[in-house]
Amino acid sequence: MATNATITAIPVKSESISVATANILYAIFASLSILDNILICWLFLRNSQLLRLASSILIFSLAIIDILTGILIMATPKTYGGIQIHLQGVDAVLYCTLVYSEYFIWTLGIASCYIIAALSVERLYMVSAAAMYKYVFTPTKTILYVILIILWAGILNAPNFYHFYHNENITNPVPCGFRILAVDETASRAIYFTSFALRFAIPLVITITCYVGFMRKIRTAITCISSANNVQTGKRSRLMLRRLTRMCVLISIAFCICWLPNQVYFVLRAQRLIKHNLAFHMFTKVLVSMNSAINLFIYTASNLYFYNELIALIKFICCCKRVQRKIGFLSA
8 A cells, every 4th residue: 555654854943942952852861771771681681690580580671661662762753853744544543643642652661660660569579478479470470470561551551542643634743633531521530540540650659668668678687687696797787778778769769750740741731731831741751761761770879789790791891801790699
């Protein structure tokens, strides 16, 4: 079937400088997300023993998702702005529904949120239900959890198929319109509140709750160890506690800061409680893309073994010299 599709660059108006800047930052963080997470994946693949751990599989999956997210952002014409799309018929419908709506980008974003929450659940399970941990978080089951999370994210993001549609009356810059899910105000608010809860609030609550429980369990264990052993052991235990506390705080803060503005803006805009502000919208998307670029480095900064592995990998890349590694536990 022949298609009639062209892409034309259009001048950027002076009042759109802030939007253009946000678009540039959006693309930069997407590029960094690709490069950073490829480096992390290479680290895992160089040491296959890491992928025998449930926490490692979740982090590796998160890296793969962030790579795909960055690639999709860079491949989407909407990212660059100032581009006029000329489409007709089915091509226009598919473009508005799948590409302009950024369905796959946000589906992967939601999956990323849930994988972070799943990692917090795995950490809590490890310290609170050690006997069942090895049965619940086997490598095969963990991979299955990741697949189910991605499918669940696709379902949660399904409303995007309806939100964005081909509107023949719109020609500049793209022939796509936006519509709310329900005309009735009460029903609309209920739908969007539920969507906000499922996409963002629930993963955030799960993450915070699990890490709070995790810290309590660790604190109890450290107290017992410190009272039963020498002072040096107590110092090491307190150091481990500080590192774990820093990791939990960084994960929660980064997750909340990077995702909350976008999710709140989307709900308020869909409810027509605020006017569409393209510059602010792009700013929220920049934060989300930044999360994909930095979240794995939170683990690197908080985990000495992960940090040492990354340094060894960088030395190997720069000097082509294999560095001997000590076998350790990634998630300790």
